[in-house]
Amino acid sequence: MATRARKTPSPDYRSLLETMLLIRRFEERASQAYGLRKIGGFLHLYIGQEAVATGAIATLDLAKDYVVTAYRDHGHAVACGLDTSSLMAELFGKATGCSRGKGGSMHFFNAEKHMLGGNGIVGSQIPVATGVALKIKYKKEGGVVLCFFGDGAIHQGSFHESLNMARIWNLPIVYICENNQYGMGTDYRRVSAVADFSVMGGSYGIPGKQVNGMDVLEVYHEVDAAVSLARAEGMPGFLEIRTYRYRGHSMSDPAKYRTKDEVASYKEQDPILLLKDTALREKRITDEEYTAMDAQAKKQAEDAVQFAESSPDPSVDSLYEDVLA
């Protein structure tokens, strides 16, 4: 098939690095603000997994493509180009937040940029994402949906029902299981009948593949191939992207279910450092340029905190707004 042989264009290393750095610096600031009680409730950090959202979403054209994700959604929102100030303001619950302070950490939305959340119920977004793909096909728009979820979601019925319907109707969607190896505190190996999730699309006639989620270039190329197939032929895709979160499940999780050595071993393959090394080795960037990029990401994260701090709370009058159209 011509599409299988399609040569993926080389991604923009600089842009991938900038996005990953921005996600990391944004979340470090969010984590600090949580410690200062500026942010409440659940805060699920994406640190360590940046390559997945960054590499995958870099393959899209968000004028016609869509992203739907779960509650660990900060990275996807940044990668979709949502304004980081509006994201930090949302974490602070402010009226200037991307969901007007009504959503919080788990419910980042930007309808214009086709970032459709931000879903707090494990696996619940998978049918919704599949419905977005149904609309794309019905309207012949040529778009694709990337549907992200974690290893915890893969045993929900919603996943299996969705893959089946996506295949019988040939919907343009790529399902991405971000296997960060722990569904909250549970090692995925303890609760899955198969250790290799990528075979799970097979029951529904959907090709699957395991991808190294610490390598943003590999993520980019594999997602691009799956997206091309979905776009051109309506063949749904399924990728298990192996990744790792450095932090606990949420801020309240001390992560005693895994060893320090294990965490350290993943930090050695840190996705940002990995791409930085490649980019330096291939002389795509200089050390100075990297330092400047990181400084810019830090400044943007700081600015986001400033913006959030100085933004107003939503008025109590807005309580009943946005319930109905």
Add this chain to the structure above:
Amino acid sequence: MPEITYREAVRQAMDEEMARDGNVVLLGEEVAQYDGAYKVSQGLLAKYGPERVIDTPISEEGFTGIGIGAAVAGLRPIVEWMTFNFSLMAIDQIYNNAAKTRYMSGGQISIPVVFRGPNGPAEYLGSQHSQALQAIYTHVPGLKVVAPSTPYDAKGLLKTAIRDDNPVIVLEGELMYAWKGEVPDEEYTVPFGQGTIRRGGGDITLVGFSKPMRTIVQAAEALARDGIDAEVLDLRSLRPLDEELVYGSVRKTNRCIVVDEAWPAASVGSYIAWLVSRNCFDHLDAPVELVSGEDVPMPYNHQLELAAQPSVDTIAGAARRALYK
């Protein structure tokens, strides 16, 4: 005016709206090739084709979420649940996605989706296929809920539902599908939030909705034979609710019986009874009565299942108690 069945009225509403708006699609179990489990969608596949009349596998959570996602992205899907009993498999999609996505996104997203199908007890179906689930849907902010009891209202309310930019639950009834009534040839819609007076009277107010309306009217006729002049109100919409119609009637009659075939605890009927008690307290000459379904799962035996539902005798008996007769 032509007389048609409730079933035909629902079909006409879907047919007319599909002809009017290419974004309207119908999906559900057996809706296409089989022409509908209750023949409500008969002929629609032949007329609109498989892109718009879509047979789904038995995956209620999946196809309900797909309807929601397609609506989020701009279609106006009608999701048919073969019966509301099976909607419980999809309850997370309704509660957490259909009802809340607009709010959680700060008003960015509209979800113009209709969920319809038969609700409430039929005959000889046993506990799992014979139950009235209006309370669990009417409970939720972000949903609209309508419960037509005549072919005229079934058509007019469904047309309004399809044009509404919010998720709407349309409660039909298996036994009602064969009921006949006058439906004009010319185009009309029935607005949400407006109840109607089925029978004028000055002695007592009988309030209901959906299938029990027939029994309520029969009870009013029985009461009339005893010289009691009951006013019968059909709410038609449960959310939004036409409170003023009820209060106006009760302030005139000073007595109120609420009829709801669902179980009594935390029901729509008990909520309306509370509203009337609170808002018409100074006008009431007797406690507000609730005639509900009996607080048991529906039995199979016909004598038992009839005993479990509101009847002419239980409604008229409650009215006589409220009149101290």
